[in-house]
Amino acid sequence: MKNWIVVAAGLLWQATAWAGGTPSYSALAIDAALTKGADAVIRTEETVFTVHSAKSSTEKVRVVVTVLTPEGKEHAQLVVPYDKLNKVDYIKGTLYDASGKKNRSLKASEIKDYSNTSDFSLYEDNRVKVAQADATTYPFTVEYEYQVSSSNMLFYPVWYPLSSPKVALEHASFQVNMPVGMPLRYHERQVPEKATVTQVNHQQVYKWVVKGIAPVEREPWGPSYYELVPFVRTAPTTFEVEGYAGTMDSWKTLGEWQNKLNQGRGVLSDATRQQVLELTKNLATPEEKVKAVYQFMQNKTRYVSIQLGIGGWQPFEAAVVDSKGYGDCKALSNYTKSLLEAAGINSHYALIWGGEDNRPVVPDFPSSQFNHVVLCVPTAKDTIWLECTSQTADAGYTGSFTGDRYSLLVTPEGGKLVSTPVFKAKDNTQIRSVQVKLNAQGSGVGEAVTWFTGTQHEDRNSIMHQLKPEEQLKWLYKQTHIPAFEIKNFALEKVKATAPQVKEKLQLELPRLASVSGRRMFITPNLMNRWTTVPSALESRKQEVVWNSAFHDVDSVEYEIPAGYKPESVPSPVKITTAFGQFEAKVQVKGSKLLYVRQLTMHKGRHSPEKYKELVDFLKQVVRADQQQVVLAAEAT
Template sequence: MKYICAFAWLLGLLATLPAIANENNKFIKDTNLIINSEETVFTVDAIHSGTTTFKTSITILNANGQHRAKLYVPYDKLSKVNYIKGTLYDGKGRRIKQLKNSEIADISAVSNSSLVTDNRVKVANLTHTVYPYLVEFEYKITSKNMMFYPLWRPLDEENMMVEKASLSVLVPKGSKLRYRETNMPDKVKKESTDLHDVYVWQVQKLTPVRQEPSGPPLKETVPQVRTAPADFEVDGYQGNMESWESYGLFFEKLNKDRDVLPLETQQKLQALVADLNTPEEKIKKVYDYLQGKTRYVSIQLGIGGWQPFEANFVDSKGYGDCKALTNYTQAMLKAVGIKSYQALILAGDGESDILTDFPSSQFNHVVLCVPTANDTIWLECTSQTNAAGFAGSFTGGRHALLITPEGGKLVTTPDYVAQDNLQKRSIHVKLDETGNGTAQVTTVYTGIQQESRDYVLHNLKPEEQRKWLYQQVKVPSFEIKDYAWQQQKKFIPEVTEKMELSLRQCATLSGKRLFLSPNLMNKWTYAPEPIENRTTDVVRSMAFLDVDTVTFELPVGYTLEHKPQDRELKSMFGEYKSSTTIEGQKVIYVRSLKMDKGTFEPDTYAKYLEFLNSVITADKQQVVFVKNVQ
């Protein structure tokens, strides 16, 4: 019977594809997979335990959908995989394979930076080589970690369709379920049984979506339901998540009395800062000590995924994860009389901010917040190279949850404006009669713009650094004769880069004319594609300011024939200026581009493209000289 049902389902699905194609032609041609059906049922058995059952049927249409024929089911010390089932059918509905338990791989989920973890994953592989084909998966998980309720996002990637999917959450009768719906076509339906209150969300016939250029991430535009408990328990520790204040109290409880350092270490730290006058100097000295003494190692064991190792452990071992190193730094600052607070944060370059109106487990990292009379200093305690006080692209410009004795408090981390993220470059080029030349280049990078240099400086060998620089320098034909970096670890850190370049055909000779592109190294070349009927906002996630001054020394004997017009462009997205000055045999080109950070209405997209294309055109301008005839 199951074979017949699967066959009928697949034939029916394939028969509908032409009709779907006619209705959504611009989508179906790129569709990689179809979720025929998906059912997720999460049952809260008690404050400390629950189960999840999952069933899905997926049609894989081409190789780009192949990844969904593999099922990954993670588990750890606090959870158990009860069973996994799977079946593979070919394009005619014939059953090819029934998954055997012996074919389910059980592997460690250890990353390269982890030392100790109990995170594991079961992997079921039903990939096939002839398309289309259909896979069915089913599994059940029992969990003793009730801090995490389901995050349901049925349309979770581009180029996929969803015929139908549902999430059901069952909580004990009279218990409270907290939830937040986003972009859902239909609201929750509430039902009940003798034992449970049941919350059901359903979606049907979701067509493929695409992340629009310069738009928000896909997860912000598709249907989504985030659920969370009110009261919960993890490994014997109880907490409440109805407010950020109460959620913070849970972590304050986990951290209690774990900041004790050996007396010898306390005395050493006090001696280290004895001659320093300001809190800022002491904070930097302690942070430097941390960076020189410790290294980051991820340690995830049971409640240890949320509770830090004690400070004396890190002090003796010299390693820890983000929680442990942050707790250790807090303990060291306490030893020299400086109060600080651990802060939960959703870290990651370009990561979206948390939903501030829905207290829940949305964090993946811990940093340290140190208030002072003049400012608030943020410390990334897992880094051995970061400047004290610099949050950067990894944790800057978003909300964090301070863990205080009074509970959790939402605050914002430093956000960086264009002037903070500076690239200021000075280039002096000396040209010869053939159009070749040599260039002395000095560039100062600050803030987020120095992050890539900081990484290369501290993590790559000299030969790798040189190779990396060749990829970064945007000059048609050149050779790096020499380079050097100098770094200053300030609150807005700074890297000065000096290069000596040998340039080939920097200027183009055609008959008696010499053509020169004055914007040597910083031409803007990209504008996203036009989109009719745009539906999502235009998002610029980073502000920056580039200022270039380029001086060319020409060989004698040339007279100016054409000089580019000075350009000045202004828009809601930024400002551009360029000017070209001729002083005898010198060409002096000055160009600045400031781009702001922000979210703009969808109907501004055409103006955004217009501004970028105007910058591209301005950056292409040339100076033309004519050789004097004797």
């Protein structure tokens, strides 16, 4: 496979050889093809996951890592999470020197136990054991062995034998032992050899092996690292968690299991139900009722994470949230669902992967691939998605946190995998209008008014609610890209519109707006939105080209030319169209006014490796166009 560097069969396997009962982990035994560009090398990684029944399992891991440089020190650390449903049975460790000679065993004092509770959590049972075997000289090798026993059978392992850049791999294996009659479901990617399946006694044994992988490097604007390395996702067919049994052979049955957890947890008091009816009785449309109920929930509650045992997947009762005024994503979504039911509006509890690191769900592999819960409200006009953990989000807005991905709707009939709204370039806009008054000394003053929508409004919407005015000003200084400027005044305003929108207004002092040489003045008319970065050219591109952001920028900058000056040189209009997007810029002179208009539209998408050169050439042209200058000349007196 083209993303792999496979070491020849003659690779020296001293890393796993035994001599006199002692393993040899000499750093000198590592093939040079693996050490090139590596901070660490995984000598061997062996994971054995044994399912005892639908209720319990154990996972044994043995990993040996040679750390080559100080930058690779982090790879000598072992982190093992645990909680009420997952118990760490033991952790062992051994430290070896550069020649592979054993230095010492890991001390108990070197295994720390920490809470893994979030800052916003009221209570969680998540903890981690962290082992760190340090050495003062490089290279050195550390070996860890540990075992975890689990009664949380909703999750089977996801195997990434190579999980970091600048790390190479000599040998790794992943084995899953299943009771006969309990088949394993799995999804493979970037694995050179498919699983072997054998029967040993009363177990069905599945095994994957990978060998000799040099550090995997992402190419500029390439796929994520995790798309380029070996990956095996496993999942049960039947499972049980704290007495709640289910099946996972389809999205429908996974939704049925979640329905069991949610059953009976939507009951509200008569007083609250009456409050909702009073709130919505004069509203004409379902959309208006949804927004009113959503705002009622936002004003009444706050987000607090509570994760304990089955509570990691089962919401608090709606009545508890109603009385306490707080809950996690599950509880708040369930509560909002109950409020909407009181108003006669049907909605669906929805599992999703929340976060800007949009991890793609494998749609043809039903399994628990989610970390968040939202609410989906189908209406005759549209589908309204509600982020119930936010006191400031707009009804129906998904954005970068939950937009453009799969979600599992939990309907009365079971689970249904659907897509959340996809944001196109024209949904994520930055529309700016700037008025500049330029004087004969090359300085000036300006007023910039910008409207941000879609994902481009999110940062400003966030700081409006989270930062004090003086902190907002500091943030704006960092976000404003002008060679020299001072913000004399600013205003941020949430604009009521069909889509969330923020209006930004800046009063600017511009001390070095133009450079003056003799009777000429040189201006870069693109004042605030210059593209400055271009990815490196590659002779041989191997990976797909991935452009992950869609946006549409329009900048209009009007300059008032100083008295006595006339344009001497004006750039020609520029218009470029590519598979990645479009760019257009032009300068017009109207009397004493010089108007610069620039538009850049970029489309999200994946392209063949051959398209990379087109992207580089396109961005080079944009950079050049953004740096073009207007020359003004003083009239002869």
